[in-house]
Amino acid sequence: MASTSHAYPLFGGTTDLPDVVTDDLASDHPLRNAVLALGNFDGFHLGHQALAGMAHRLAAGRPVAVMSCEPHPRSFFCKENAPFRLATPATKRWQLGQYGVDFIYSPLFDHAFAGLSPIEFVDRILVDALGVRGVIAGPDFRFGNRRAGDMSLLSELGAARGFSVSIAPDITHAGVRVSSTLIRAAIQAGDLHGASRLLGHGWLVETRQTPNGGLKLHHDLCKPRAGRYVGFVDGPDGRGERRCIDITSAGEFLPLGPQAVRATPTMWRLEAQVVRKRPDVRQVPFRPADNAQKPIR
């Protein structure tokens, strides 16, 4: 049911991108009667993926949707001083497309939206604007002004209004609940292997051209510890290739060797921090593609 097809060789082929819905769906819109997963889904980690899988099973052929407010509520409430996001909207859209999500409900998170009471959110958004058949979220999901609504209130309201409310079990890794916060901490420590294990995929980042022709991490993304990294990018022949880059504390990408003069890609999968054994080692050889997840030393 998703609309636009988009090819990213880096990510392994073509995917149908979900529609992005920012407003009410008309009463006869085919995307009504969806099962909607609630939250922000930054990074689309293992917990989020399990939730999306459950939404698919509950939907049983009806549309599957994911909520993702913009800006991220954490930026709106200024809970973070530094950039913190694990994924840009474009990357998230591609990831959700890979999971067969039909649409992303992405309302503007402003004072008016944040000020909706839990009952207003249910009546105005879930029932009137989207006409959901069911919703699903983790046990910790909070909604409505001052986070006043919880899953038990949502279950009551759903039963009264005729949509189903499902609570997803916690997904853990090594005994700890997987969360975006945990993944950010791993990235900030330069532990991209640890981050990838919790994400369930490599960390996909977008870069931007700087005015002086360089490359910089997208300004909303959390910054990995400054150092030398191996990243995987789309090559000029449509196949992927591995490159070495130094990432500065400001998020600048400094390509090494002859690749520095090549056209600069905008999407990378950052795979590993290069641990230097000897201080005089300047270049690190590329590893074969099938070694993607092994540490490079």
Ligand SMILES: Cc1cc2nc3c(=O)[nH]c(=O)nc-3n(C[C@H](O)[C@H](O)[C@H](O)COP(=O)(O)O)c2cc1C
């Ligand atoms: C309609 C609606 C209104 C919300 N209003 C608030 C709010 O006033 N204050 C707040 O902290 N979170 C509010 N939230 C919750 C945020 O979406 C978000 O879950 C939370 O702030 C993110 O914090 P966390 O990442 O620490 O869980 C609201 C959510 C919804 C759906």
Ligand SMILES: Nc1ncnc2c1ncn2[C@@H]1O[C@H](COP(=O)(O)OP(=O)(O)O)[C@@H](O)[C@H]1O
């Ligand atoms: N480890 C997990 N197991 C199960 N559900 C999860 C997990 N992490 C997040 N969720 C659920 O996924 C949805 C999106 O979560 P969100 O708050 O955006 O992610 P996070 O807590 O990782 O920042 C919410 O309904 C949340 O309860």
